[in-house]
Amino acid sequence: MAVEVRMPTILRKYTxxxxxxxxxxxxxxxxxxxxxxxHPGVRGAVVTDGGELHRFINMYLNDEDIRFLGSLETPVSDGDVISILPAVAGG
Amino acid sequence: MLEFRIPEPVARAMTEHAQAEYPKECCGFLVGPPGEVREQVKLTNVDPDPVMRYEADPKEMKRAYDDLFDRDWEVVAIYHSHTHTPAYPSPTDVKLARDPNAAYVLVSLQDRSLPDLRAFRILEGRIEELGVVSEEKAS
Incomplete structure (x- = not known):
């Protein structure tokens, strides 16, 4: 399955x-x-050593947050768009 | 000190956003072509403790990023307010700062009648202040 992956500015150094x-x-x-x-480095920026999605990365399959789908095991189809976005948080 | 230029109407709108959300922290993006603030994007603070912390609504962020992607614009700055402390990045702000390309803009309403606006870069735990230059018109 070929999909488009949209990279946030902070990950474009890998692409x-x-x-x-x-x-x-x-x-x-x-x-x-x-x-x-x-694009070596992309996985480490998105997935923890334990194989989970980083807490402060949001990933979307088309318009849906993958945390509300099947997380990293969410199936993808030809033509889907995956977007990777850094969470925006602080105190 | 490096400069951070911001159109005056955008600076005013950001302060108004902070006042409207008080005593909760507000948050949002300042967006435009690379390095140039043109518009404000208000985001909803969905943190369970919004007086002390902020986390931008992921759905609104997705919409904002889709729009930026289509326009070849970027998040020039990420802003939020402090309602009880000065306009300076908190230890949590430093720990959670993810974007080395964006400026982090703080609006303090510690004195509500005298909002304070300051801008910073946060790089690998180091804080560097930028000189805020408010301009009457966008260049």
Whole structure:
């Protein structure tokens, strides 16, 4: 499955400045793994050492927050758009 | 000191947002072409303790980022208010600052009749203040 992955400014250092890249896989996790092959560093910025989505990263499949779908195991389809956004929080 | 330029109407709108949400903290983006503040995007603070902390509503953020993506604009600054402390990044602000490209703008309403606006970069735990230059018209 080929999907578009939209990168936040802070992760574009891994994609040579590209704001969107193409990835493939049957789940969000597989797409991230695929991206990390060509853009090393993406996985570490998004997924913890324990394999979970980082607390302060939000990922969306099309318009839905993947935390409300199947998190990293959410299936993806051809033409889907994954957006990665940093959470905005403080005190 | 590096400058942080902001159109005066945007600065005023941000202060009004802070006043409207008081005593809760407000939050939002200042957006525009890279490095240039053109517009304010108000975001809802969904933190369970909104007087002391903020977290921007993820759904609103997604909509804002989609709009920026289509316009080739970016988040030039992330703003929020402090309602009981000075306009200076708290330890939590420093810990949770994720965007080295954005300025972090603080509006303090510690004295509600005299809002204080300051801007910073937060890089790997270090705080660098920027000189706020409020301009009558957007350049």
């Amino acid at each position: 040579s400045g590209a704001k969107a890249v193409e990835g493939s896989g049957s789940t969000v996790r597989e797409v991230i793994e695929d991206l990390d092959q060509r």
